[in-house]
């Protein structure tokens with residue numbers, strides 16, 4: 001139904017990918033994201049930005065799938081960034097400690113700079 | 121509570137007044153509008169535009185108060201116009217036949233022109 | 241999108257000012273979930289508001305509550321997916337066959353400006369059924385997507 | 386605005402995918418009505434989602450329903466106006482004292498990534514009480530405006 005998450009993948013250059021989500025990140029939403037993320041990882045792209053501007057709601061099942069993606073990225077020496085989280089989603093990621101392993105940015109540009117190693 | 125209607129009165133010139141509503145036009149909301157309308161009527165202004173851009177919901181008790189205002193305006197040779205109604209509010213006014221006695225416009229400018237007698 | 245999964249949600253609101261907004265919130269949530277268009281959702285909201293305020297104002301229900309059911313369903317091969325809403329009170333009821341059709345011209349000439357609720361409901365919804373008697377009133381209304 | 390009128394609304398949702406959105410719609414409607422800030426409303430929504438999906442996933446409730454109560458109230462002279470939500474199922478229950486605190490470092494190293502729901506609820510709400518036993522689970526959570 002209308003709660004189905006949409007994911008658009010954008011490749012600003014060969015090294016990074018942006019996944020823009022639109023909708024609810026629950027179990028099926030998380031799986032949609034994982035499908036795209038693993039396809040990118042399979043083709044050698046291990047620096048991902050999740051842009052959640054159009055996601056207003058997540059649940060912990062969806063987040064657990066994001067942790068799975070993070071684990072695989074870190075295993076392969078990659079990096080994961082998030083941007084444009086609602087205050088509540090950001091707070092939840094902080095509560096979980098996810099912010100220690102993935103970086104959270106207000107906007108896409110600084111997130112991409114960090115993923116490319118242009119900033120700390 | 122937050123459903124309380126706010127009304128802002130604007131006087132573009134001496135002959136007409138614009139009442140901009142923000143919120144739910146129910147019994148209390150209708151009474152707020154009536155209070156402002158009757159004050160204007162008392163001071164000789166009988167051409168009113170109700171701009172409902174920020175009203176997304178009305179009920180029939182609120183509308184019955186609008187009919188009361190319309191009656192008083194017509195009795196005194198005045199005119200009532202509405203603008204920026206949601207499709208559902210406009211449809212409801214059509215269903216009730218209110219559109220035969222008060223004119224409905226998409227935007228404030230043509231409504232003001234009609235109130236001033238500059239257009240049919 | 242053509243198919244729809246069935247869902248049924250129940251809501252009980254108190255007879256208290258503005259609690260009809262709890263009912264409209266449910267219409268919006270289920271309407272969006274079933275991908276009903278924005279204007280149709282708004283029409284269902286308006287109809288549900290009218291049914292709620294009727295129960296608040298006229299039913300004198302002794303339990304001070306209004307019970308709502310929201311049903312997402314589909315008619316096989318028929319008119320397709322719909323949102324159906326029941327609004328029920330346990331008040332004294334009324335005779336819907338005796339309702340006078342309201343007229344704007346008359347309303348403008350008399351002190352009685354009211355009496356539009358049922359007409360609005362019937363105009364905005366696709367199917368409306370009113371069951372009313374000594375044990376209360378139930379209005380069942382349906383809108384197709 | 387300082388005062389608040391009391392209100393209580395009840396909602397029953399089926400154990401079915403995405404029906405937690407019916408519960409979040411109620412949080413939004415009552416939260417806005419009581420003039421709770423947008424971010425706090427969002428936090429209550431997230432907590433309610435977690436409590437609902439726990440009941441969906443873990444309770445095995447035989448009636449396939451989750452019952453919610455939403456209460457707007459105020460503590461006199463205390464912490465002021467609040468929104469309180471109960472989420473209850475009739476399932477087999479669990480022992481909340483035996484929950485393991487989830488750790489992100491461990492989650493990243495093991496196949497178990499779950500176990501965050503209750504922690505999220507407790508972090509986002511001001512007061513949380515869990516009553517659970519053989520006849521089901523009720524989680525009562527409160528957020529002050």
Ligand SMILES: Nc1ncnc2c1ncn2[C@@H]1O[C@H](COP(=O)(O)OP(=O)(O)O)[C@@H](O)[C@H]1O
Pocket residue numbers: 180290294295297298299300329331332333334339354355356357358359377
């Ligand atoms: N739930 C109800 N319980 C008892 N009487 C009702 C109920 N709903 C409607 N009625 C009766 O039907 C009449 C018409 O209702 P309606 O068309 O909504 O207009 P209004 O509410 O403005 O009178 C009411 O005046 C009332 O007598």
Ligand SMILES: Nc1ncnc2c1ncn2[C@@H]1O[C@H](COP(=O)(O)OP(=O)(O)O)[C@@H](O)[C@H]1O
Pocket residue numbers: 060435439440442443444445474476477478479484499500501502503504522
């Ligand atoms: N309503 C419930 N009924 C039965 N067990 C529950 C319920 N809610 C939570 N639990 C138990 O508590 C555990 C922890 O829940 P939670 O912190 O939400 O994480 P998760 O749902 O990811 O396991 C669940 O795995 C389950 O065993």
